[in-house]
Structure formats: structure tokens, C-alpha cells
Amino acid sequence: MKSVCLLFVVLVAAVEARQFSRCEIVKNLRHHGFPEQQMRDWVCLIEKESQNRNDAIGKLNADGSWDHGLFQINDRYWCSRGHAGKDCNVSCEALRSDNMGPAAKCAKKIFARHGFSAWTAWRAYCQGGLPNIGNC
Numbered sequence: 001m002k003s004v005c006l007l008f009v010v011l012v013a014a015v016e017a018r019q020f021s022r023c024e025i026v027k028n029l030r031h032h033g034f035p036e037q038q039m040r041d042w043v044c045l046i047e048k049e050s051q052n053r054n055d056a057i058g059k060l061n062a063d064g065s066w067d068h069g070l071f072q073i074n075d076r077y078w079c080s081r082g083h084a085g086k087d088c089n090v091s092c093e094a095l096r097s098d099n100m101g102p103a104a105k106c107a108k109k110i111f112a113r114h115g116f117s118a119w120t121a122w123r124a125y126c127q128g129g130l131p132n133i134g135n136c
């Protein structure tokens with residue numbers, strides 16, 4: 001019985017952990033209302049921050065915080081572990097789910113406050129060439 005439960009947990013985790021293709025990311029961003037003129041910046045940011053993995057958790061940051069999900073959103077300011085909280089009033093687990101909705105909403109809030117430069121990877125990699133999304 002124990003091993004059956006364990007197997008179940010592993011299967012659920014496998015379903016939720018996904019690496020999206022570039023065009024799947026574009027489709028999701030459009031679905032969640034990201035403006036077309038920002039699209040390539042968001043695609044670049046997500047690729048560089050999380051390699052398009054919704055379940056990504058970054059390395060431990062110097063201040064003891066962690067970054068979560070496609071947008072690698074920081075749990076010092078924006079999400080709480082285990083329950084809805086902080087500035088996005090969201091759990092960090094919800095930011096790593098395969099539904100982009102909660103993470104999209106939180107990312108828009110961060111963007112409204114700080115712009116793309118809130119994201120280290122955007123500053124480092126996305127101010128020169130941006131990815132091609134012409135076939136998406």
C-alpha cells in the first residue's frame with residue numbers, strides 16, 4: 001500500500017513538472033493577456049530564468065530566499081511557502097504549478113512596480129537580441 005501511494009505521488013509530480021516549448025510559453029502568455037509588444041522580452045526572461053520549467057526552484061539566494069517557477073519569483077517579497085501571502089498574496093507552490101495563471105498575475109505585479117529590470121536574467125541576457133517567435 002505504501003509503495004502504491006508513493007508511486008501515485010511520483011506520477012502526480014511528473015505530470016505537474018513540465019518543460020514548455022517556446023511556442024507553448026507564447027500561447028500561455030497570450031492567454032493570460034501579456035501585451036504583444038512585450039512578448040519576446042517575457043519569452044527571453046522565462047527561458048533564461050527557468051528554462052521554461054514551471055517547477056523550477058533556483059539556487060538558494062545569498063539572503064536565504066528562493067526563486068520559484070517559470071518567472072523565478074522570489075519568496076522574500078512576493079510569495080509565502082505553504083500558504084497565500086506576501087505582496088502577490090500567493091503561495092510559492094502555486095507559482096510552480098502547471099497552470100501559469102497565478103505566476104502570470106504575480107509577474108505582472110512585479111513588472112508594474114519595477115519593469116523588466118526586476119529580473120537578473122533579463123538584465124543580463126535580454127537587452128541585446130530577443131528570441132524569434134515568428135512561427136508561434
Ligand SMILES: *[C@@H]1O[C@H](CO)[C@@H](O)[C@H](O)[C@H]1NC(C)=O
Nearest residue numbers: 083084085086088089090091
Ligand atoms: C489572499 O488570498 C487568500 C486566499 O486566496 C484570500 O482568502 C485573502 O482574502 C487574500 N488576501 C488579500 C489581502 O487579498
